[in-house]
Amino acid sequence: MTDNQFAKAFFYMVALLAALTVVLVGIGILMASDVDTRMEAEKQQHRDRIIAERIAPAGMLAVGEQALAEDAEAAPPPTVQMAEAGEVSGEAVYNVSCVACHGPGIAGAPALGKPEAWTERISRGMEALVENAINGYQGTAGFMPAKGGNPSLSDAQVRAAVEYMVENSR
Numbered sequence: 131m132t133d134n135q136f137a138k139a140f141f142y143m144v145a146l147l148a149a150l151t152v153v154l155v156g157i158g159i160l161m162a163s164d165v166d167t168r169m170e171a172e173k174q175q176h177r178d179r180i181i182a183e184r185i186a187p188a189g190m191l192a193v194g195e196q197a198l199a200e201d202a203e204a205a206p207p208p209t210v211q212m213a214e215a216g217e218v219s220g221e222a223v224y225n226v227s228c229v230a231c232h233g234p235g236i237a238g239a240p241a242l243g244k245p246e247a248w249t250e251r252i253s254r255g256m257e258a259l260v261e262n263a264i265n266g267y268q269g270t271a272g273f274m275p276a277k278g279g280n281p282s283l284s285d286a287q288v289r290a291a292v293e294y295m296v297e298n299s300r
């Protein structure tokens with residue numbers, strides 16, 4: 131093999147290895163991005179599940195005789211029972227659907243019995259507070275889910291719970 135032949139063979143070998151490197155790096159990048167998207171999807175699922183658990187209603191509120199009968203068969207979830215449809219106890223509703231956040235005052239929720247957390251809110255008027263409690267809203271302090279995350283509550287029940295909270299937080 132002359133020097134010239136050797137140089138040629140050497141050059142082709144280097145060129146071949148360089149091409150192989152490019153191909154392998156390309157495959158590597160493709161595989162890595164696939165793993166990334168799968169991991170991202172899994173993380174998102176995990177986050178969704180945690181959020182769902184955190185905003186799940188602490189219990190359900192049943193109203194009327196049918197609810198009482200149904201409740202006798204199926205014990206969980208914990209249920210506030212009321213003799214008459216339409217009868218509303220703000221305290222009972224609060225203890226089932228609102229206390230989880232508003233008791234300790236977590237995640238920005240104004241705590242029951244803490245006037246400093248309520249003065250500005252109360253000054254906006256009862257109607258504004260009831261409306262936000264029924265429809266839910268994103269404030270600067272945190273996220274208030276519609277009806278505290280318990281869609282089985284009637285508007286009147288949510289109103290009673292708001293009145294109970296305000297009465298005890300002045």
Ligand code: HEC
Pocket residue numbers: 184185223224227228229230231232236237238239240251258259260262263267268269270271272273274275277278279283288291292
């Ligand atoms: C998952 C937690 C959570 C639950 C459960 C919850 N709240 Fe709230 N609530 C919040 C947070 C957080 C805020 C404060 C939002 C803000 O102002 O940024 C809030 C604010 C409020 C306010 C003040 C509204 C205003 O306009 O300032 C009222 C009234 C209220 N909640 C009523 C209720 C009632 C009634 C229930 C039960 C039926 C309930 N909340 C259940 C988290 C919760």
